[in-house]
Amino acid sequence: MKSEHPSKPGILSLIAVLGPSGELGVRNGLLWHISEDLKHFKSLTMGHTVIMGRRTFESLGKQLPGRTNIVLSRSGKKLEEILEDVKDQPEVFIIGGAQVYRQAIHLADRLYITHVQAPLPSGGADVFFPPIDPRQWQEVSRQDFVRGAAFPYPFSFVTYERRKTQQQPPV
Numbered sequence: 369m370k371s372e373h374p375s376k377p378g379i380l381s382l383i384a385v386l387g388p389s390g391e392l393g394v395r396n397g398l399l400w401h402i403s404e405d406l407k408h409f410k411s412l413t414m415g416h417t418v419i420m421g422r423r424t425f426e427s428l429g430k431q432l433p434g435r436t437n438i439v440l441s442r443s444g445k446k447l448e449e450i451l452e453d454v455k456d457q458p459e460v461f462i463i464g465g466a467q468v469y470r471q472a473i474h475l476a477d478r479l480y481i482t483h484v485q486a487p488l489p490s491g492g493a494d495v496f497f498p499p500i501d502p503r504q505w506q507e508v509s510r511q512d513f514v515r516g517a518a519f520p521y522p523f524s525f526v527t528y529e530r531r532k533t534q535q536q537p538p539v
């Protein structure tokens with residue numbers, strides 16, 4: 369799938385883990401640690417370029433090995449300039465956080481979302497993923513888990529692709 373936008377990679381993908389209402393994180397950290405999800409994230413992103421916001425980079429505390437890491441900061445290049453720089457790559461991943469997902473979702477071709485059906489840790493969430501509008505996004509694959517090896521709640525790996533033509537709302 370080659371993007372029609374001249375200044376971005378072949379496929380621009382967002383990858384995220386979300387709670388039942390799109391919760392992403394709290395106090396600049398993640399809400400859950402699911403080992404199956406970390407493996408899934410690694411296998412999808414390995415060898416590719418990953419783009420992240422400065423706060424997400426700080427929460428990771430290091431570059432992700434085996435991937436080209438690009439950190440967005442207002443003191444550096446704009447998102448559009450970075451996408452221009454990586455336009456010859458077949459697939460590039462935006463790995464968060466909330467501010468960056470919000471700005472990039474309208475440019476994205478694909479979403480890799482881990483939907484987690486678990487209670488939120490105490491304190492709840494303070495950052496959220498933008499709404500995934502089913503008129504714009506079509507689910508193309510799904511893998512459901514009733515629980516992880518060490519995670520006691522259900523979660524699903526879901527891939528969405530941007531619809532070629534936007535669906536009309538039901539009348």
Ligand SMILES: NC(=O)c1ccc[n+]([C@@H]2O[C@H](COP(=O)([O-])OP(=O)(O)OC[C@H]3O[C@@H](n4cnc5c(N)ncnc54)[C@H](OP(=O)(O)O)[C@@H]3O)[C@@H](O)[C@H]2O)c1
Pocket residue numbers: 383384385386391392393394395396397398399420421422423424425427440441442443444445446447463464465466467468469471495
């Ligand atoms: N659940 C998940 O899958 C997932 C994934 C990633 C992150 N998270 C969570 O999300 C939270 C962090 O998200 P966040 O929204 O607070 O921060 P963020 O999006 O990671 O980073 C925000 C920073 O990115 C820079 N930035 C944003 N837009 C930019 C633009 N257009 N051009 C240049 N730079 C730009 C700015 O850096 P400067 O201030 O330096 O200018 C801004 O302060 C944490 O809780 C983290 O754990 C969750």
